[in-house]
Structure formats: structure tokens, C-alpha cells
Amino acid sequence: MNSPRASAPALAAPSGGQGDPTKRDERWQIRVRGLQKTFGPQHVLRGIDLDIERGRTNIVIGGSGQGKSVLMKHLMGLLKPDAGQIWVDGEDIVPLGTQQMGRLRRKFGMVFQYAALFDSMNVVENIAFPLIERYHLSTDEIMTRVRDLLKRLDLAGVTGIEEKFPPQLSGGQRKRVGLARALIDRPEILLYDEPTTGLDPVAAKNVDEMITRTADDFGVTSVVISHDMASTFRIGDRISMLAGGKIIVSGTSEEVLASRLPELREFVETSGVAAAHPGAHP
Amino acid sequence: MSTASVEGPSEPQLGVGAALIDAALTPVRGIFSYIGDHALLLGLALAALFRKPFRLRLFLEQMEFVGVGSLTIIVLVGFFSGAVSAQQAIAALRIFNQERFVGATVGLSLAQELAPVFTALMIAARAGSGMATELGSMRITEQIDALTTFAVDPVQYLITPRVVATVLMMPIMTMVFNIVGLFGAYLYAIFLEHIDLGQFIEQFTYWTDPKDYIIGAVKSAVFGVTLSVAACFQGFNVRGGAKEVGLATTQAVVAGSVSVLVSDYFLIDIFHILWPYKS
Numbered sequence: 070m071n072s073p074r075a076s077a078p079a080l081a082a083p084s085g086g087q088g089d090p091t092k093r094d095e096r097w098q099i100r101v102r103g104l105q106k107t108f109g110p111q112h113v114l115r116g117i118d119l120d121i122e123r124g125r126t127n128i129v130i131g132g133s134g135q136g137k138s139v140l141m142k143h144l145m146g147l148l149k150p151d152a153g154q155i156w157v158d159g160e161d162i163v164p165l166g167t168q169q170m171g172r173l174r175r176k177f178g179m180v181f182q183y184a185a186l187f188d189s190m191n192v193v194e195n196i197a198f199p200l201i202e203r204y205h206l207s208t209d210e211i212m213t214r215v216r217d218l219l220k221r222l223d224l225a226g227v228t229g230i231e232e233k234f235p236p237q238l239s240g241g242q243r244k245r246v247g248l249a250r251a252l253i254d255r256p257e258i259l260l261y262d263e264p265t266t267g268l269d270p271v272a273a274k275n276v277d278e279m280i281t282r283t284a285d286d287f288g289v290t291s292v293v294i295s296h297d298m299a300s301t302f303r304i305g306d307r308i309s310m311l312a313g314g315k316i317i318v319s320g321t322s323e324e325v326l327a328s329r330l331p332e333l334r335e336f337v338e339t340s341g342v343a344a345a346h347p348g349a350h351p
Numbered sequence: 352m353s354t355a356s357v358e359g360p361s362e363p364q365l366g367v368g369a370a371l372i373d374a375a376l377t378p379v380r381g382i383f384s385y386i387g388d389h390a391l392l393l394g395l396a397l398a399a400l401f402r403k404p405f406r407l408r409l410f411l412e413q414m415e416f417v418g419v420g421s422l423t424i425i426v427l428v429g430f431f432s433g434a435v436s437a438q439q440a441i442a443a444l445r446i447f448n449q450e451r452f453v454g455a456t457v458g459l460s461l462a463q464e465l466a467p468v469f470t471a472l473m474i475a476a477r478a479g480s481g482m483a484t485e486l487g488s489m490r491i492t493e494q495i496d497a498l499t500t501f502a503v504d505p506v507q508y509l510i511t512p513r514v515v516a517t518v519l520m521m522p523i524m525t526m527v528f529n530i531v532g533l534f535g536a537y538l539y540a541i542f543l544e545h546i547d548l549g550q551f552i553e554q555f556t557y558w559t560d561p562k563d564y565i566i567g568a569v570k571s572a573v574f575g576v577t578l579s580v581a582a583c584f585q586g587f588n589v590r591g592g593a594k595e596v597g598l599a600t601t602q603a604v605v606a607g608s609v610s611v612l613v614s615d616y617f618l619i620d621i622f623h624i625l626w627p628y629k630s
Contacts (some may be wrong), residue, residue: 147499171502179500185493199501310377 093159098123098258098290099144104138104153105314113139115314117153122260124286126291128301130336131311137294138182140311141260144292145177146170157258175203178251178289182263183244186235192224192246193231199254218249221286222279241272248279252287259283261293265300273297277304298337302326310336392506392587393580396514399507409508413516417478418524424473425524426531432465433532434539441544443564450546454555457536462563463570463622466528467521468615471574472523475607479582482513483603486586487596495587510587514579521575522568529564566622570615577614578607 090100090198099121106114115137117151121127121144131137140250142148143155146162155162162173186195196215200206224247227233237241251259261280265273281304284291301308302322309319312332318325326337440456486509489495498505533555540546582603589599 140495145500147496169503174500174502177500179497181493181497183492185497187494187497188488188492202501203501 072339084295087201090154090156091159091161094123097121098158099292100156101140101144102154104140104143104155106136106143106148107151111163113314114143114150114153117288117314117316119309119316119319121290121292123290124284124288125306126280126293126304127307127309128305129295129311130295130298130301131345132296135311136314137296137311138262141179141262141292141294145174145179145260150331153250160315175254177260178254178256178258180244180247180251180264181259182260182266185236186238186243186246187249188235190234191231192219192233192238195235195246196249196253198247201241203254215249215251218252223307240268241275243266244276245279245281248283249315252283252289255287256289258290258292259287261291261295263294263296265295265297267350273300276300280304358595386511388581389584390509393514393576394630395506396510396580396583399504399511400515402504402507406508406512409512410516412484412514416481417474417513417516418520421474421477421520421524422527424472424477425528427564428469428473429466429528430535431530432469432528433461433535433537436465436532437536437539437544441540441546450540450544451550452554452558453536453540453544453546453550454553455558457540458533458555459563461529461532462559462567462620463534464567464615466525466532467567467571467574468611469520470525470528470571471578471611472608474517474524474575475578475582475611476604478517478598478605479578479607482579482582483586483600484596487589487599488581489586490589491592491596510583513583514576517577517579518572521571525571526564529567559592562626566626570618570622573614573618574611577610581606581610 078141087216090097090102097120099119101117102117104113104114104117104119114255116271119129119140121214129137129140139148143150144157146165150163153163157173157176160168160173165173187198190198193212193215196218197211200211200214215231216225219230224230224242224245230242235246240244248259264276266279268276277300278309280293281292283289293301293304303323307319307323308322309316310330313318318328318330318333320328325333365568405578436457437453440453441450444450444456486495489509495505495509498508521572539552540551541548585599585603586596
């Protein structure tokens, strides 16, 4: 890992950390136990055990169709599991009703794979949307916060950015506007769904830097769903691999690279990351 | 690498008799399921109408889209429908030498049938398809999921304004169709067929009542419910990509049009029991 934030505590057990998940833990912000989800005949999640570390960049890797996005949607309560529990700061979110879930979701911000910006709104309206929906703020206050975020995410210099509509933005700009929208209400946890998908290597690296900088500047817990191994080892403090509907390994990048699990070896070797990391298990 | 796409427990095997019954009941179940799903969406949309926050801007935007946006096509279709109705009515009435009834004939048929049904079909084709496409695109690009992440109820935000706006605008657009249709009939009858203007107006005012327009307005409001719910349901439940959005748009127009014609049959029966024709 290249980041100076690489001092993540070592944890190799797939089931994650110790301690009572029903109590708020200083280290683990989200804890998942025995999560199962079935769609018709497809048994997508088959007992996920996962711990998300507070204030760190947590990455869940896995191949296409393994259920990474399904797992992420469970973390935010967009899907209800068939079995299992999810605790966020010690609160079991599975039994929560719509209103309680709405309160809980204020802790979260989500950056979608293709940004999911509202086509009918311009950049400012997109970013301000959570504030407009949740609070009665003055236009001046909203604009101050929007412009501050545009500046911090290097978007302020783009000519006419505020009035542009999503189709007029580049892929990278869209991701940044999506991130600004997710950050505007100051969430504690940021979820990124495949943030580098569809971007060229330079843009992907810029998005990686954006994720790292956001985590540092805003002190948020980041959960990144990805199959981009280069990106994963650039920014990940803690990496978990999802395969066969379960988390098969969790730990720092060094621990993950040293793993002998065949599913992980295949994934790492195919991506070419092993060659770039001397510590990788041959 | 093992995959998550593992088959679940297999379905229990049915006997031949049970399988036949099951096959026979499948279409029935499909119809009930279809009606039930749409009724559920309508119920959720109506329940959300009375829950805060009230977003007036969204209702006005949709009213503009459904009403103002459809005005040109309604005027165009209304004018020619009225003129063609007059043409056909005069041709038939001429057999009995009763062309003077053309105003009444066209007025009645426009008020109760042509205006509400044609308006509904036009709105289903223009606004209904637009709703299905927009909602379908929002679904496949995760914009609807994004709404949920901000604790915004997508039904309240997207469906309720569309259904309410269509229900409110349908009677207004139907009245526009009536007026323009009568104008078309008037121009054709008076200037091309030289029907006496006094008789045209006298027969029209004698045979048509406000209740004919009330029936037309109520019918059009009901059509507004059926076509907007059909369009929203198809768009809101799209799964897949651009192809599925296109399919949903087609289904929205077909389902909306069929629901208009089917409900028209039952509505006209109900209204004729409540308010029989003048004799």
C-alpha cells in the first residue's frame, strides 16, 4: 500500500473483529453477521461476516455477479436480508422501519457506480438535493456549502459547472459531483459502488486520490466495492474478498496479498497486482 | 472461483391433474396479480399524497408536462375528430333528411365518448410513454436508488405527482377537446355543408346537457388514473437496460390504452344506469 495511512491494524480472520456487535465500538463502525440474501433461485449472499473499520478505507473486492452491490445495498438498508444482522454503531438496522431507516441513512452517503445524478437537475440542484429535502436552509447557506464542496473537489474551476446538467459532464466530473452530493450533509460513512468503473487509468487514479483525500479531509469511514485490484491496493486500508456468497478473507493489503486462498490468488494474479507487490505470495 | 449464482432447492413436482389446474389458473393469477400490483401502487401513491413534505413544484411540473405539453396534439386531434364526426353524421342523417341534428349528434358523441377517450389515448401515447421512459431510465441509472439513500420516498416523489397531475389535467384537456371538436364540426357543417346555423345550435343545446359534460369529465379523470398508474408501474419496475426501458414504454402505451377502453365500457354502463339518455 502506498498511502501513508497504511498503518491499519492487522486482522486476518474473515469473520472480522472481536467484541459485542450490539454495542458501539470505537474501532468497528459497521458489523455484519450471517447475512443471507436470495433472489428467486439465486442464493447471492450465503452468510456474510464483515467488519468495517471506523475512519478507514475499507474495500470489498470480488468478481462480477458475486453480490458486492447487493451487500452494499444491505449496509444502507436499501435491501432487507433474508437472514443475518447488520449493526451500525451498535444499532441493528435490519428490523428498522421506514422512518427509523430514514434517520439512519443520514449517517451515510453513497457514490453510485455511474454517479446516479438526477438528469432533470443541474449540478447545483443535484448537490443541494439532500439539504433541500432534509432541512429548511436559506438559499445563501445552501449555495455556500455547495460552492465550498465544488472548490474542495476541484470542480470550481470548471467553466459554468454550476449550471451544467449531468449529460454535459465528463465521467470524472460526474463522479466528483456524485461525491459532492454524498458529502453535502456531512455523512459519517461513505459508500462507493465500483468508483473506477468506466474510467480510463488516469481518471481512475484521480478518483482514487479523491477517495483517499476525502477520507482524510472529512474523516469519514469509506466502504468501497470494487473489482479494480490496482485501485484496491492503492487506497485500501482494509481489504475483504467476497466469493461464493461469503467473505473469504479480510485484512490489510499485505495480509491479503500473502494469502494462499486459490480464489484470491487467481484474482490477484490475473489483475497483475502481484507483480507490482513483492510481498505477494508466489 | 466459486460463484454466488447457485441454484436453490428445486420446486416440488406436481401431479398431472394439479399441473393442468395450475396451467389453467396461471392466466387468471396473472390478471389478478397485474390488477393487484397496479392497485397497490395507486394505494401507495394516494397515501403519500397526504404525507409531508408536500412538493407543490413537482405537481406543477407534471401538470405542465401532461397538460400544456399535450395541448397541441389535443387541439389537432380534437379539431379533425369533430370535423370527421360531422362529416359522418351528415352523411348518415342525410338519408333521413335530418341533417339539422348534426350539432346534437356531434355534441353528444364528443361530450360522453370521443373527447374523453381520444384525449386519454393521446395522453397515454404522449405523456404516458414519457413517464414510463423517464422512470425506467431513472431506475436503470440508479437515480431511484439515489432518492432512497436520501430518505426520500420514490413513490411520493415520482409517482404521486404524475398520477395526481394526470387526473387533474385529463378533464381540462377533455374540455379543450370538446370545444375544439365542436368548432371543427361547426366549420365543416356550416361552411362546407351549408347546414343552418340556427338549427345546428338549437339541436345542440336541446340534446346536450351539463350532465353529459360531467360524465365526460368524470370518465376522463378515471382514465387519468388508469393510464398514469399503468405508465408509472411499467417505468418504475424496469429491470435491465435500454432495451427493457423501450419495452416498458411500449407496454405503458398498450396497457394505458387498453385500460382506457376497458374501463370506458364499464363506466358508460354505470353512467347510463345512473343517468339514462334523454328520450
